[in-house]
Amino acid sequence: MPDRRAAREEPQKSSATKTARPAAPPAAGGKRANAKAPRPAPAPRSGGGQPDEDEAQRGPGAGGAGRLAVRKTYKLFIGGAFPRSESGRSYPVTAPDGTLLAHAALASRKDARDAVVAARKAFPGWSGATAYNRGQVLYRVAEMLEGRAGQFTDEVFVAANYRDRDDAARDVAAAIDRWVWYAGWPDKVAQIAGGANPVAGPYFNLSVPEPTGVVAVLAPPAAGLLGLASVLAPVIATGNTAVLVASGPAVLAAVSLAEVLATSDVPGGVVNVLTGLAGGLAPVLAAHQDVNAIDLTGTEPAERADLERLAAGNVKRVFAAGPGWVPEDWAGAPGVRRLLAFLETKTVWHPVGT
Amino acid sequence: MVATSPPVPPDWDYAPAPESADVVSIAPRYGLFIGGEFVPPADGGSFATLNPATEESLSEVAQAGEQDVDRAVAAARAAYEGAWGAAPGRDRAKYLYRIARVIQERAREFAVLESLDNGKPIRESRDVDIPLAAAHFFYYAGWADKLEHAGFGPGPRPLGVAGQVIPWNFPLLMAAWKLAPALAAGNTCVLKPAETTPLTALLLAEVIGEAGLPPGTVNVLTGDGATGQALVAHPGVDKIAFTGSTEVGKEIQRAVAGTGKKLTLELGGKGANVVFDDAPLDQAVEGIVNGIFFNQGHVCCAGSRLLVQESVADSVLDRLKRRLGTLRLGDPLDKNTDIGAINSRQQLDKITELSAAGEQEGAQRWSPACSLPGRGYWFPPTVFSGVSQAHRIAQEEIFGPVLSVLTFRTPEEAVAKANNTPYGLSAGIWTEKGSRIFWMAQRLRAGVIWANTYNRFDPASPFGGFQESGFGREGGRHGLAGYLDA
Numbered sequence: 001m002p003d004r005r006a007a008r009e010e011p012q013k014s015s016a017t018k019t020a021r022p023a024a025p026p027a028a029g030g031k032r033a034n035a036k037a038p039r040p041a042p043a044p045r046s047g048g049g050q051p052d053e054d055e056a057q058r059g060p061g062a063g064g065a066g067r068l069a070v071r072k073t074y075k076l077f078i079g080g081a082f083p084r085s086e087s088g089r090s091y092p093v094t095a096p097d098g099t100l101l102a103h104a105a106l107a108s109r110k111d112a113r114d115a116v117v118a119a120r121k122a123f124p125g126w127s128g129a130t131a132y133n134r135g136q137v138l139y140r141v142a143e144m145l146e147g148r149a150g151q152f153t154d155e156v157f158v159a160a161n162y163r164d165r166d167d168a169a170r171d172v173a174a175a176i177d178r179w180v181w182y183a184g185w186p187d188k189v190a191q192i193a194g195g196a197n198p199v200a201g202p203y204f205n206l207s208v209p210e211p212t213g214v215v216a217v218l219a220p221p222a223a224g225l226l227g228l229a230s231v232l233a234p235v236i237a238t239g240n241t242a243v244l245v246a247s248g249p250a251v252l253a254a255v256s257l258a259e260v261l262a263t264s265d266v267p268g269g270v271v272n273v274l275t276g277l278a279g280g281l282a283p284v285l286a287a288h289q290d291v292n293a294i295d296l297t298g299t300e301p302a303e304r305a306d307l308e309r310l311a312a313g314n315v316k317r318v319f320a321a322g323p324g325w326v327p328e329d330w331a332g333a334p335g336v337r338r339l340l341a342f343l344e345t346k347t348v349w350h351p352v353g354t
Numbered sequence: 355m356v357a358t359s360p361p362v363p364p365d366w367d368y369a370p371a372p373e374s375a376d377v378v379s380i381a382p383r384y385g386l387f388i389g390g391e392f393v394p395p396a397d398g399g400s401f402a403t404l405n406p407a408t409e410e411s412l413s414e415v416a417q418a419g420e421q422d423v424d425r426a427v428a429a430a431r432a433a434y435e436g437a438w439g440a441a442p443g444r445d446r447a448k449y450l451y452r453i454a455r456v457i458q459e460r461a462r463e464f465a466v467l468e469s470l471d472n473g474k475p476i477r478e479s480r481d482v483d484i485p486l487a488a489a490h491f492f493y494y495a496g497w498a499d500k501l502e503h504a505g506f507g508p509g510p511r512p513l514g515v516a517g518q519v520i521p522w523n524f525p526l527l528m529a530a531w532k533l534a535p536a537l538a539a540g541n542t543c544v545l546k547p548a549e550t551t552p553l554t555a556l557l558l559a560e561v562i563g564e565a566g567l568p569p570g571t572v573n574v575l576t577g578d579g580a581t582g583q584a585l586v587a588h589p590g591v592d593k594i595a596f597t598g599s600t601e602v603g604k605e606i607q608r609a610v611a612g613t614g615k616k617l618t619l620e621l622g623g624k625g626a627n628v629v630f631d632d633a634p635l636d637q638a639v640e641g642i643v644n645g646i647f648f649n650q651g652h653v654c655c656a657g658s659r660l661l662v663q664e665s666v667a668d669s670v671l672d673r674l675k676r677r678l679g680t681l682r683l684g685d686p687l688d689k690n691t692d693i694g695a696i697n698s699r700q701q702l703d704k705i706t707e708l709s710a711a712g713e714q715e716g717a718q719r720w721s722p723a724c725s726l727p728g729r730g731y732w733f734p735p736t737v738f739s740g741v742s743q744a745h746r747i748a749q750e751e752i753f754g755p756v757l758s759v760l761t762f763r764t765p766e767e768a769v770a771k772a773n774n775t776p777y778g779l780s781a782g783i784w785t786e787k788g789s790r791i792f793w794m795a796q797r798l799r800a801g802v803i804w805a806n807t808y809n810r811f812d813p814a815s816p817f818g819g820f821q822e823s824g825f826g827r828e829g830g831r832h833g834l835a836g837y838l839d840a
Binding site for chain 2: 128192197198199200201203205207212213292304305306307308309311312313314315317321322325335344345346347348349350351
């Protein structure tokens with residue numbers, strides 16, 4: 001990889017918490033009120049911003065009357081850093097009523113390949129971490145989310161079709177609880193998915209589940225923060241690394257989730273978030289020779305046959321395959337289906353003797 | 355081996371010790387096993403199955419076409435919605451126990467037939483293939499009425515009709531691997547044995563009929579790749595299980611794309627057998643020989659790459675060559691034979707071609723002095739040393755008695771080299787150091803790892819690969835998952 005990525009990834013773990021987090025104000029509530037107004041492209045807003053904006057530009061909760069809100073630039077999350085798309089492109093993200101919310105980065109095929117490289121690089125460390133450690137990292141994600149629940153509630157509320165803010169708050173609460181649920185799994189999954197095998201001979205024989213590798217996740221576009229948690233947490237809980245494609249109303253929450261991950265001890269590259277058009281990125285990831293598995297949950301049923309054909313190029317494991325895949329009830333009990341979907345069973349034999 | 359045994363006289367040789375072929379009666383023609391009876395194929399097509407050790411025809415078997423696939427799938431569907439679907443787990447268990455017992459009773463017959471049709475030494479078909487096939491049915495029989503305790507949630511459901519396409523290297527054993535878990539879980543089956551080795555599957559069909567399974571529960575369609583394609587593509591099939599090459603596995607994955615059919619693939623491999631300098635070298639040499647020369651190397655999990663630590667490389671290679679000089683190649687029915695016939699002309703051509711590529715790319719080729727019979731398909735045990743990772747013989751599956759030898763210095767280098775293929779089926783580790791075994795086992799990206807042993811199989815032990823060696827597991831509790839809606 002060229003210089004750009006090398007520079008981005010060098011001090012991996014620490015950079016994850018320090019690079020490119022220009023504005024993540026700790027106090028959150030209400031500051032997305034400004035999202036109702038159309039905004040110019042998120043390119044450098046140097047100086048004092050736009051002088052003649054109306055009151056909506058003033059963040060009422062962000063520092064007293066008259067203070068101009070600091071808006072967030074929604075960028076990609078690759079290798080622990082927050083770059084813009086290498087293509088230089090962005091696209092408008094709008095609320096259901098058409099209000100412009102932000103300009104998100106439009107990830108390119110090159111960004112997708114960069115994300116796979118970052119995920120592959122992070123795989124040995126993350127899969128080699130102790131299960132206890134992975135569990136604590138996932139729990140830390142829940143802790144960080146809890147502290148920013150208000151922000152996420154605002155974000156998913158304006159972006160998706162919730163009846164009211166309470167509905168959005170329930171979605172966020174459920175998402176946090178889902179991280180907690182998965183935080184308990186890393187050090188238990190080997191005991192439900194592996195074990196000793198009583199072979200007919202003088203051998204000690206043991207099967208253990210191991211992570212599949214790099215998993216591409218096409219996140220459900222309309223399922224809010226709970227949908228993101230439900231598809232992402234099981235993948236990384238078991239030691240895989242992920243390239244998550246967020247599209248539709250989920251993008252803003254996905255980028256904010258990436259900011260949480262970057263401050264939750266998740267090593268850089270373990271989760272990479274691409275925003276943009278799933279329809280353009282999915283075939284790239286489905287065909288990618290260094291992606292081991294793909295979750296098609298967020299794709300249209302009509303696209304799946306083609307994506308599955310591409311996935312056969314390196315015998316990828318495909319989750320949510322086929323047009324008959326029943327959309328999940330995210331609010332329901334998650335079960336272990338996703339947790340076990342991205343695991344390989346490794347069986348080790350050794351003779352017994354004196 | 356007793357240390358005090360006298361030196362072997364130079365002219366000493368084994369007397370022939372052939373197993374009698376009289377134990378089997380092979381019909382001149384076989385039909386297709388559909389709906390509980392042998393029926394002629396719709397279009398009357400047939401082909402010969404050969405004894406690869408003599409190139410003589412053993413029998414004419416039916417070439418199943420699309421109409422036959424239709425009929426077999428319909429029969430399987432009817433049984434699924436009928437008697438087999440209605441049978442309680444307790445009864446499915448008893449049927450499978452019956453099959454296991456009959457295979458044991460007729461074991462010699464199966465073994466001889468397998469060696470005749472496949473070319474493998476009778477020692478292996480008698481001691482490995484057939485006992486393991488019986489054990490597989492016996493193992494899964496016990497699961498049939500215990501599925502709710504298998505860890506797949508309450509009331510796991512079968513999938514329906516399973517289409518199963520199997521290879522020629524372990525014909526009966528692969529049939530058992532496919533049928534036993536599918537039936538235990540409550541599915542019905544359409545089995546397509548390999549073109550060159552259909553006979554034991556047909557004998558198994560007879561056994562299944564005698565065991566009294568409801569007609570249509572198991573159907574056996576003989577034929578070539580076109581038959582397999584028709585089965586894979588058939589809309590009435592709910593599950594495809596395939597064992598064979600990665601190339602064909604990818605075609606199958608493409609063919610079922612978008613259909614929602616559940617898929618299990620057991621594909622190729624390029625297993626690394628890693629020998630450290632502290633390993634018990636004589637045992638390691640036995641493991642290397644077993645790893646690559648078992649079943650003429652027609653084993654997807656064969657230890658086809660020997661990675662030996664540089665400090666003992668010469669010593670290991672010397673011992674290996676000495677040991678290979680004692681291997682006996684010849685009549686598969688001879689009880690003293692170690693290396694039998696290559697299964698087909700096509701496979702012999704592939705092994706020959708890849709071995710030639712090994713020489714062309716600069717590796718050093720060696721085989722023991724070894725005379726090959728005048729007729730039949732034969733290939734001598736072959737060792738390539740000085741192999742680099744880029745050589746085709748270090749990357750491509752040869753599926754024959756050909757070993758590629760590479761060296762390494764550090765454990766890290768051994769891991770990097772072992773993992774440097776698109777496959778991930780098997781690996782071996784030879785060292786006396788326990789902590790190193792676990793260190794290696796954690797890092798090798800392979801589904802089956804043998805430490806200080808190689809090529810061991812058991813119905814209770816899950817088998818299957820990482821990466822391009824396929825997905826899903828066969829054997830053990832894991833083997834049920836591929837046949838349940840779990």
